[in-house]
């Protein structure tokens with residue numbers, strides 16, 4: 578019932594290997610969209626968003 582909150586990250590590429598809730602999966606590198614600064618893990622559907630403070634660094 579509880580919806581998982583997006584995970585805030587500081588880099589445009591994030592490694593995901595699941596968590597205890599989803600049971601884990603092989604580690605994959607998810608690249609955040611250049612425009613929306615969001616990404617969804619294809620394995621566990623976890624949502625990643627770029628931290629607002631990281632934008633200036635990425636520019």
Ligand SMILES: [Zn+2]
Pocket residue numbers: 593594595602618619620621622623
């Ligand atoms: Zn994942």
